Amino acid sequence: MDPAIERPRLLDGLSVAAGSHRLILVEAPAGYGKSTLLSDWVRATDMPSAWLSLDRFDSRPERLFRGVVAAIQSAAARTFPAVGEVLMSQDRAGTLDEASSYDKLLGALEMLEEPLAVVIDDVHLAGPALVDGIVGVLARSAPPTLRLVLSGRDHSSLRLERLRYSGGLEEVRTGELAFTLQEATRFAEELGRVPDVDVEEIWVATAGWPVAIHAALLGMRPEDIEPERVSTVLLSERAFTEYIAEEVLSQLDSPLADFVLRATTCDWLERGLAIELSGLPTAGILLQECLRKGLFIEETDYRGDEAVYHWQPLFAAQCRGILEYRNPVLAEHLHRVAARYYQDVDVSESVGQALMGREPRQVVATLGSHWLEYLLRNGLYALEGLCVDLAPPWNEDPDVLLIRSMCRALAGDLSSASALTRRGLAGVNDTDTERRRGFELYVDLLGLLPAGSVPPVPQPVEETPAISTGGTIHSEELSTAVVARGQLETSVPAENQPTAVVAVPAVRAVHSRDVIVEERAISASRMALTLAAAGDLMGAEKNALAALEADQDADVSAEDRLDGAWLARGIACYWVDDIVGARTHLDKIQHAGKSVTSADKLCAFYRVLVDCAGGDITQIVASRSQLASAQNRGLFGPSWHAFLIMAEAKLAEVSGDLAGALSIVKPLGVGGHPPLADTFLAELLRRGGLLAEAQRCTKSVPENQRNSYTGTSLALTEALLASEAGDMTWAHERIEHAISLAEPQRVLRPFAERREDLAALLVQHAVWGTAYEEFVAERMTQSPHGDSMTTFLYWSLTEREREVLTYMRSMMTAADIGNALFISVNTVKTHQRSIYRKLGAVSRRDVLKIAAARGII
Numbered sequence: 029m030d031p032a033i034e035r036p037r038l039l040d041g042l043s044v045a046a047g048s049h050r051l052i053l054v055e056a057p058a059g060y061g062k063s064t065l066l067s068d069w070v071r072a073t074d075m076p077s078a079w080l081s082l083d084r085f086d087s088r089p090e091r092l093f094r095g096v097v098a099a100i101q102s103a104a105a106r107t108f109p110a111v112g113e114v115l116m117s118q119d120r121a122g123t124l125d126e127a128s129s130y131d132k133l134l135g136a137l138e139m140l141e142e143p144l145a146v147v148i149d150d151v152h153l154a155g156p157a158l159v160d161g162i163v164g165v166l167a168r169s170a171p172p173t174l175r176l177v178l179s180g181r182d183h184s185s186l187r188l189e190r191l192r193y194s195g196g197l198e199e200v201r202t203g204e205l206a207f208t209l210q211e212a213t214r215f216a217e218e219l220g221r222v223p224d225v226d227v228e229e230i231w232v233a234t235a236g237w238p239v240a241i242h243a244a245l246l247g248m249r250p251e252d253i254e255p256e257r258v259s260t261v262l263l264s265e266r267a268f269t270e271y272i273a274e275e276v277l278s279q280l281d282s283p284l285a286d287f288v289l290r291a292t293t294c295d296w297l298e299r300g301l302a303i304e305l306s307g308l309p310t311a312g313i314l315l316q317e318c319l320r321k322g323l324f325i326e327e328t329d330y331r332g333d334e335a336v337y338h339w340q341p342l343f344a345a346q347c348r349g350i351l352e353y354r355n356p357v358l359a360e361h362l363h364r365v366a367a368r369y370y371q372d373v374d375v376s377e378s379v380g381q382a383l384m385g386r387e388p389r390q391v392v393a394t395l396g397s398h399w400l401e402y403l404l405r406n407g408l409y410a411l412e413g414l415c416v417d418l419a420p421p422w423n424e425d426p427d428v429l430l431i432r433s434m435c436r437a438l439a440g441d442l443s444s445a446s447a448l449t450r451r452g453l454a455g456v457n458d459t460d461t462e463r464r465r466g467f468e469l470y471v472d473l474l475g476l477l478p479a480g481s482v483p484p485v486p487q488p489v490e491e492t493p494a495i496s497t498g499g500t501i502h503s504e505e506l507s508t509a510v511v512a513r514g515q516l517e518t519s520v521p522a523e524n525q526p527t528a529v530v531a532v533p534a535v536r537a538v539h540s541r542d543v544i545v546e547e548r549a550i551s552a553s554r555m556a557l558t559l560a561a562a563g564d565l566m567g568a569e570k571n572a573l574a575a576l577e578a579d580q581d582a583d584v585s586a587e588d589r590l591d592g593a594w595l596a597r598g599i600a601c602y603w604v605d606d607i608v609g610a611r612t613h614l615d616k617i618q619h620a621g622k623s624v625t626s627a628d629k630l631c632a633f634y635r636v637l638v639d640c641a642g643g644d645i646t647q648i649v650a651s652r653s654q655l656a657s658a659q660n661r662g663l664f665g666p667s668w669h670a671f672l673i674m675a676e677a678k679l680a681e682v683s684g685d686l687a688g689a690l691s692i693v694k695p696l697g698v699g700g701h702p703p704l705a706d707t708f709l710a711e712l713l714r715r716g717g718l719l720a721e722a723q724r725c726t727k728s729v730p731e732n733q734r735n736s737y738t739g740t741s742l743a744l745t746e747a748l749l750a751s752e753a754g755d756m757t758w759a760h761e762r763i764e765h766a767i768s769l770a771e772p773q774r775v776l777r778p779f780a781e782r783r784e785d786l787a788a789l790l791v792q793h794a795v796w797g798t799a800y801e802e803f804v805a806e807r808m809t810q811s812p813h814g815d816s817m818t819t820f821l822y823w824s825l826t827e828r829e830r831e832v833l834t835y836m837r838s839m840m841t842a843a844d845i846g847n848a849l850f851i852s853v854n855t856v857k858t859h860q861r862s863i864y865r866k867l868g869a870v871s872r873r874d875v876l877k878i879a880a881a882r883g884i885i
Contacts, residue, residue: 033215035065036790038204041067045198046145046175051167053199053645054179057322057340058275059239060205063149070147075175077145078103082153089161096162097133100146108140117665127623130165140173150178152321158183165566176776181322200762206236221245232818240342243268272346276323287314288323292347293362294370296338300367305362360385367394372732375401379414389421398428399434400562408435426455548589549578557598561630563735565773573598591617597630604639605776610638611647629671632877636675640682641781652679670701674708679714692718699728707741711782714745723749737869740770741778747786767800779807791880794838802848805838825866832859833879836872 042065045052054062063081070077077101086092137144138502147165151158158164166176188657207215212231215238216222225245234240246267278287290305291297291314302311315337318325324340339347352359362383370378371390375398382390395402395415403411412435422428429452434447434582458634520721533751552575560568572593579590594616603609617631632655639647655675673696681689689712698713700707706729713722726746743766750759769775779786798804825833828849846853860872867878 032068033211033218034068034322035061035211037071037208038065038200039069042066042177043073045200046073046075046143046177047222048169049176049198050130050172050176050196051198052177053183053197053321054177055181055183055199055323056202056205057343058204059237059271061238062205065205066147066149066177070145073145075143075146076103076107079147079149081149083153084153086153089153093129093162096146096148096166099148100133100137100144103144103146108144121326129164133162134165134169134171138171139172140171143173143175145175145177147179148178149179151178153180154180168613171559182320199304207231207238207241210234212236213402215241216245219245235340235342237340237342238549239271240268243271248644256664269349273350274344275345277347277350278322280321284314284317284752287311288318289320289347289351290362291315292339292344292351293368294339294357294381295341295344296336297366298334298336299644303552304336304365314730339863343707345481363387364390371397372730376405388418391418392422392425392427395431395742399402399431400558403435403438404559404562404564405631408438411435422457426452428452429455429759431831438551438554440548483773524875545626549575552578553592553596557592557599560596560599563737563739563773564604565736568596568600572600591628591631595634598631598634598638602634602641605778605780606776607638607642610634611642614638633671633675636871638680640678640810641777644683655679655766670696671708674712677712678708681715685717690718701744703729703733703735703738707738708746710742711745714749719752729799734769736769736773737775737778740766740775743769744778744782744786746788747784756792760793763789763793764798764800767798767803769801773801791837795876800837801844805840805845805848806836808834808837825860825863829863832856833863835873836860837876 039070042052054066067079070079077078080095082092086095126455147876148163148681151163154161154163162178163178166174167178170176203216207232209228213222213227216225216227216230221227227245230241230244234244277288287306287308291302291311293305299312299315302315303309304709305311306314308314315325317329321684324328324343327335328338341360350357351362363381364387367378367382367385367390368432370381371394372762375394378394378398378631379391379402382388382394391414395411399411402414412432415432415435416423418425418428429448433445433448433452436448437501445677475875512741520539554573556571557574558572558628575590575593580818594613598610598614598617601607601613614631616634617628632651635654636652637649655672677689677692680686680692693709693712694703699709701709706725710725713725722745725744726749727813729738729742733740743762747759747766748757750762766778770778786807793803794808795802828851831849832845840848842856843853845854849856863875
């Protein structure tokens with residue numbers, strides 16, 4: 029017999045809730061001990077209690093009513109004789125007269141002089157009868173002395189909003205019912221499994237799911253203590269698998285059970301993938317039904333407005349095991365479907381699904397497009413090991429060889445990297461020019477081969493602009509091979525941050541200390557540049573500083589090996605709008621006596637951007653000269669043609685020649701270039717009044733090829749275009765999207781360079797509503813003020829009052845404004861009252877209306 033674990037924290041919580049709440053809802057999926065907990069509470073409580081367990085037949089209202097009455101009669105007969113006599117008079121013959129019978133029951137309950145608890149277990153089995161039958165009536169209309177305790181997996185048919193918001197409802201859900209570590213430890217002690225297994229590891233892996241902990245403790249051996257082993261052990265435990273099949277899946281209608289088995293192919297999925305896995309256009313509705321029924325699934329917002337559904341990992345693993353046993357061919361097919369769906373969404377998931385689907389071709393295709401994202405998520409040696417472990421002939425695919433060469437280069441083994449690079453490039457057909465050029469540019473950026481040692485890529489004819497199509501990776505487009513939206517700081521595990529990725533292999537420890545330190549500096553410098561181009565500005569700064577620190581530890585300094593670190597810091601500073609810092613870092617890069625690489629050209633391009641932003645004519649002349657030098661020393665591939673054209677256009681525009689800038693970019697067409705080039709091209713076309721061309725240019729860059737700063741820039745351009753077209757809903761949606769990309773990395777430059785055009789739109793956006801109120805308020809404080817700002821009324825406000833007025837345009841509270849300005853909330857309110865008085869306003873809305881009408885904001 030299994031041990032019983034007392035859970036006083038839950039028993040005490042139920043007693044407190046029953047003393048002050050009319051309705052207690054205990055809801056969780058199967059295996060969380062709901063019935064056990066309530067039966068323990070009924071035995072322990074001093075409150076008179078009635079108990080009713082439902083089954084499928086209780087979906088009939090008449091049967092459910094009589095069961096409730098019988099349970100209350102049983103409890104009342106012992107404690108409330110008068111109530112029991114009234115209930116005994118209920119007519120049990122014939123058809124149920126709902127109105128009369130319900131009235132009699134409620135009348136009898138009105139006679140209760142002290143609380144009576146009615147516990148109804150497995151309420152989900154009542155189905156629709158729950159809301160319109162006696163349980164719904166008691167939930168809505170029972171007297172305060174009745175304590176209704178409902179337990180089950182789904183209560184969605186009940187209407188509990190009024191009780192929830194009036195404080196009459198107490199809810200006990202999965203989080204509370206899950207075992208704590210202390211409870212799991214006591215349970216293991218009762219089973220005699222301590223110290224054989226690591227209980228904490230099991231508890232973490234199962235997320236406290238009681239039935240899973242029980243199964244794991246029974247099946248685990250001392251050597252199976254790793255968290256990743258728990259799921260494997262449970263899959264081998266037939267009793268646990270049968271529990272899932274019988275207690276969960278068999279309780280569902282056949283179509284829904286089939287949907288669950290297909291949809292749990294992945295631990296998380298969107299509606300689109302659910303449709304592909306199930307083949308049902310109603311998959312979104314079925315996902316919502318899974319939510320209502322408590323089927324171990326949660327809904328979260330993951331990408332924009334698209335909901336993402338997360339299965340409980342152990343439950344999903346069990347369902348996959350069941351499907352693989354019942355239909356292995358279908359299971360493999362569904363893994364391949366998921367792998368194709370995830371290819372441009374989540375490279376790690378795509379690779380994992382392809383491996384489970386026995387589809388190495390998909391693994392190669394995914395890694396060929398997104399190897400850098402896999403490296404950043406999983407680490408250098410995980411990526412290299414995956415490539416080596418692929419079965420022949422896939423482990424000799426040119427893409428795989430070139431990925432291995434990148435891994436060797438980042439590990440500091442340039443000799444092996446060079447050899448793998450030559451093998452990989454030799455295997456690319458002459459017809460695969462786009463594919464070849466993409467890897468050549470990576471090779472050039474990492475410095476794997478000497479300049480000129482790789483056969484040149486055929487150049488396009490002059491009158492046909494170089495246009496790269498989807499799937500191609502350019503040297504600048506390290507951003508296209510990373511996580512969607514480029515927000516790597518939230519998706520790359522800390523242990524896989526580049527400080528670990530670029531670690532020097534232990535086998536190289538035979539080298540001198542100086543050699544190892546030098547390799548560490550070089551590797552960190554390269555990774556810093558990689559992250560900067562990928563949009564992870566914080567990660568770039570972290571690795572750049574690591575490179576500089578490692579270089580200081582070396583006895584002999586070689587400045588040129590830190591060029592990547594200085595360039596990464598320059599890029600990061602430019603996008604956070606630290607123009608002085610950007611120029612300082614870019615000036616550190618050594619140029620004399622070097623062969624020009626892609627990194628040097630990227631430096632020349634950013635020097636133009638930085639100096640144009642700074643507006644210093646002397647610096648602009650210098651950056652123009654550096655650009656010309658890079659241009660005349662051997663371009664590496666046609667992608668750089670777009671960058672150089674854009675740099676020349678920026679130089680023309682900053683001199684006041686907008687028409688000349690548009691003439692310069694005309695040969696480029698309207699998109700199809702690296703995202704960074706198209707980012708600047710789209711905005712230039714918009715400023716030049718070529719709105720349709722600008723719109724086409726923004727559409728040419730898919731969302732999954734936009735990083736933090738290119739995505740921010742393009743979204744702001746799209747917002748301004750939408751505003752011009754009068755589509756304010758889309759304009760505000762794009763501004764909110766831009767802010768969501770900019771805020772984590774503090775990407776401020778796109779807002780600064782559009783400051784005048786965004787000024788009015790940001791004020792409207794603050795009123796429209798935003799999840800980033802402080803960020804919007806900060807941007808509004810930096811908006812330009814027109815001549816009307818010099819009016820007497822404006823100048824009659826103090827400097828602090830003008831700051832408070834600026835923040836009042838957002839949805840921020842007085843407390844929020846105080847936090848932003850580092851003043852107390854009382855001081856904010858004092859300034860607000862002064863503003864009201866000076867403007868003759870009586871409310872915040874009036875303040876904004878009057879200030880806008882008079883040109884103050």
